[in-house]
Amino acid sequence: MTSLTTTFLTPADLSATTLPCHDAEAAELFFSERPAQLEQAKALCAACPLIAECRQGALERAEPWGVWGGAIFESGRIIAVKRGRGRPRKNQDPGA
Structure with a gap:
């Protein structure tokens, strides 16, 4: 398997540890629900x-x-925002 680091840069150009997606503590953010x-x-x-x-x-x-x-992918396409799970509220306006 080829990673972006090996495809586009040599180790002398950029260490994988400087890429935000390679941070073990942040990795779960990239595939969160x-x-x-x-x-x-x-x-x-x-x-x-x-x-x-x-x-x-x-x-x-x-x-x-x-x-x-920097984009959210769903089903192979870029989407603007991901909706949370569950049904939307019937009354979106709290004053209604």
Whole structure:
């Protein structure tokens, strides 16, 4: 299996430990079911030097879910936001 680090950069160019998705403590954020955690993962991607390559690779592979290149993927497509689990409220307006 090829990783983004081995595909785009040599070890002399960038250490895998500098990539936000390679942080063991943050790894679960990238595949969370919770929208707030996915937004945190997107924020971590913002400063990544491989953001464009990561997103393009995920599109080519039609990644089924997760945050790739600062975007949320679902069913191989980029979605703007992920809805939380459960039914939406009947009354969206608290004053109604």
